[in-house]
Each structure stands twice: as structure tokens, then as C-alpha cells.
Amino acid sequence: MRNMFTAVFISGCFLLFCAPLYPSVVRISIFNEHFLSAVVITPHDGEYIVSGDREEVLVLKENDVLYISRKGEGLFISSRSGSPGIFESVSVRATAPGHGIGIRPLQPSLEEVLYHGDLYMTVNYGRISMINETDKSLYLAGVVEAESGTGAAAMYYKAQAVICRTYLYNSLHRHADEGFDLCDEVHCQAYKGRMTGNKVILEAVKATSGKVITCEEGKLIPAVFHANCGGQTASSDNVWLQSKSCLQPVTDPWCRGRPGSLWQKTIDASEWKSYLVSMGFNENSGQNSSAGFDMRQQNRSFFYRVGDFAIPYRKIRADWNLRSAYFDIETAGQGSKILIRGRGYGHGAGLCQEGAMVMAVKGYNFIDILQFYYTGISIADIEQLF
Ligand SMILES: [Zn+2]
Ligand SMILES: [Zn+2]
Numbered sequence: 001m002r003n004m005f006t007a008v009f010i011s012g013c014f015l016l017f018c019a020p021l022y023p024s025v026v027r028i029s030i031f032n033e034h035f036l037s038a039v040v041i042t043p044h045d046g047e048y049i050v051s052g053d054r055e056e057v058l059v060l061k062e063n064d065v066l067y068i069s070r071k072g073e074g075l076f077i078s079s080r081s082g083s084p085g086i087f088e089s090v091s092v093r094a095t096a097p098g099h100g101i102g103i104r105p106l107q108p109s110l111e112e113v114l115y116h117g118d119l120y121m122t123v124n125y126g127r128i129s130m131i132n133e134t135d136k137s138l139y140l141a142g143v144v145e146a147e148s149g150t151g152a153a154a155m156y157y158k159a160q161a162v163i164c165r166t167y168l169y170n171s172l173h174r175h176a177d178e179g180f181d182l183c184d185e186v187h188c189q190a191y192k193g194r195m196t197g198n199k200v201i202l203e204a205v206k207a208t209s210g211k212v213i214t215c216e217e218g219k220l221i222p223a224v225f226h227a228n229c230g231g232q233t234a235s236s237d238n239v240w241l242q243s244k245s246c247l248q249p250v251t252d253p254w255c256r257g258r259p260g261s262l263w264q265k266t267i268d269a270s271e272w273k274s275y276l277v278s279m280g281f282n283e284n285s286g287q288n289s290s291a292g293f294d295m296r297q298q299n300r301s302f303f304y305r306v307g308d309f310a311i312p313y314r315k316i317r318a319d320w321n322l323r324s325a326y327f328d329i330e331t332a333g334q335g336s337k338i339l340i341r342g343r344g345y346g347h348g349a350g351l352c353q354e355g356a357m358v359m360a361v362k363g364y365n366f367i368d369i370l371q372f373y374y375t376g377i378s379i380a381d382i383e384q385l386f
Helices: 003-018 136-148 156-169 199-207 237-239 269-278 312-320 353-361 366-374
Strands: 025-030 038-045 048-052 055-060 064-069 074-079 081-089 089-092 100-108 114-116 118-124 128-137 213-216 262-268 302-307 309-312 328-332 336-343 377-379
Touching: 003 302, 025 136, 038 055, 038 128, 048 074, 048 081, 055 081, 064 128, 074 089, 089 237, 100 366, 114 128, 114 377, 136 199, 156 199, 156 213, 156 353, 262 269, 302 312, 309 312, 309 328, 312 336, 353 366
Parallel strands: none
Antiparallel strands: 025 128, 038 064, 038 100, 048 055, 048 089, 064 074, 074 081, 089 118, 100 114, 118 128, 213 377, 262 336, 302 309, 328 336
16 A cells, blocks of 8 residues: 555656646637638548537537537537537537548638647637647648748758747747637748648658757747848848847858749839938939949848938838848949849748758758757757756
């Protein structure tokens, strides 16, 4: 008896000290940017239990259809087998892990998206709020696919999985007041449901399980990334006016010649001058000849200057909807045109995805790739960090 008590006590302590700090599931607000008022839900594989106000009301089998619409502050649900009524909250829970369920919004009308895990719905500010509670690995695989597509090498997906996991833990409390962990928009991380294209992505997520990127006394880094840096990454100061030791400019030979590496745009010189004047440029200052507009960015610079006038490149990027803030300005057409010759795609800070994809093909491992783009970082296990 004493032995048994001791065994229970020890195993209790073991569980207490060894239990993971973080749950293995994550709660994502899906269709977060849409004002949903009616949806159709269909299991693609497996059975799902539907509950209204925590009471089981229906079992959905594969290809069954559940219709849900907002009625005032409640949710009206119906299926082929009848309508159980109107509820404040509705859940649709998988009877086994790994099952997939489709959600097709009817109002507004959107394409069906597939999800793993369970769904929780309420009415919030006049719209259907939908939360997908799913396993973190499956969520991360969906995010990695949404952020980087399906055609890259396995080692690239490992690097991207560690980045997306770091981003996940950095963002976990952003929506704590709203009853979920993250939204499915770029505000947190793009998530378009379950991974569909490449099982190598899920393997990469599992192979790097728990791994995150740290710097500065073991703190998680802002794991930012972009499509193509144009040959040199940007410092965090340059993009967000905030200095981060891990986000320093890196000369990148790997992304040259990739789809996002070069671009150009032509603007009428008169239009360009009007824009600069609207930003405070004084056209009578003697600096208004069209040749005076020319400027090269040998390395990434902060300001575009014409005489005494200066405007941040990133401001020009935003105003003209340019692919990057890394561009040269040349006059063309005998002074009638302004040619913007750009490099890269995205804000330019952190990992360059097209460069990292080339590094992976060349045989670099995911730690080499991460250490190339993020300065002075370490790879740590999230459970050992705090
Ligand atoms: Zn968010
Ligand atoms: Zn690059």
C-alpha cells in the first residue's frame, strides 16, 4: 500500500514537472475577415458530433450536410434529419484525430475550405464567429503551405516550420480577450485550412517539433520573412524603425534570378513631380530638373533624396504599391518618364524565401539557412525556454 502510494505520488510529481507548458492544440478564428451569417458544413472523412449549448444534438457522417445561419443572437442549425433548433453556441467535434471537414460560407458566398480538428461557433457583434481548434502540428503545416506553396525541398520546409512555430508562440496572446489564440489573417499568420498539397510539409513540421528561434538571452525572435530580398536583406530599423540584433542586412547571393528578384515600373515624370510636391518637395528650390530625380540604392537606404527633400523609400513603396522598397530611380524617355528599377518582393527583413529555397536545394540544412538570414540566433526547444 505504501509502495503504491509512493508510486502514485512520484508519478504525480513526474506529470506535474514534465507536463508540457503549452497545450498541443491551438484555437484559430477562421474566416476572420468575413462577416459570416450562413455556412454549410460537410465532413469529408469521419464522423462529427454536433452540440447545441453543450448538449449533443446530431451526429454528422461523411458527406452529410449541416446548415448553420445566424438568427438574432442565436445560431439556427438544420440537417437532412431535421432541425434541432436555435442555440447560443454550436460545436462540431471530430470523433477521431486527423478527420477533415469542409466549411462553405453561403453569406458571403465563398469557396469551401477544409479543416482538421473541431469547430466552435457563436454570434459575436452580429456575425457568426468560427473557431477551429486543431492540433498545433496540423495548424503549422497549413500555415507553412499557405505561406510558401507546395513545390520546395524538404529542408526549406523545416526552416519555414521553425519560423512559423516561432511566430505562433510570439503571437499566442494577441487575441486572448476574444476567446481564441490567433486569427487566420496576415495579422497573425496566413492559415487557409488543412494542408492539402505535400505531405513533406507535415513531415518537416514533425521533424522540427518544438524548435523555435531565439536570440538576446533566449527570447523568441520576431521571425519575419518575405518572398525575395533582391540581393540584400533589410534591417528591422529600415522597415519598422526598431532595432533588432537578429534582423541585420545580409548580402544574399541565393535569390538572384528567382521570380521575385527584379521588377520595374514606369511613371510620367510630371506625375512623379506632382507626387513629390504633394509630399512637401519644393519645385522652385532649383532641384526640380528631371535629372535631379535620379537616385541609386547601392545598398538598401532609408531615404530617397532630391536636393534637401527626403522621403523614406518605404513610404514611396506604400504609396505606389511597389513590390519592394529596394529600387533605383532613373529618368527615361528624354526626361518625360521616370523608370523605377526594383529588386526583391516584400519588406526584405529576415528570411528571404526564394533564397532559402535555393539554399535547401544546394544541401544546406535548416539551421544553416536560419543562421544565414537571422544574425546571432540559436535554435531552442519551446518547452525549455521558460
Ligand atoms: Zn491576428
Ligand atoms: Zn534574397
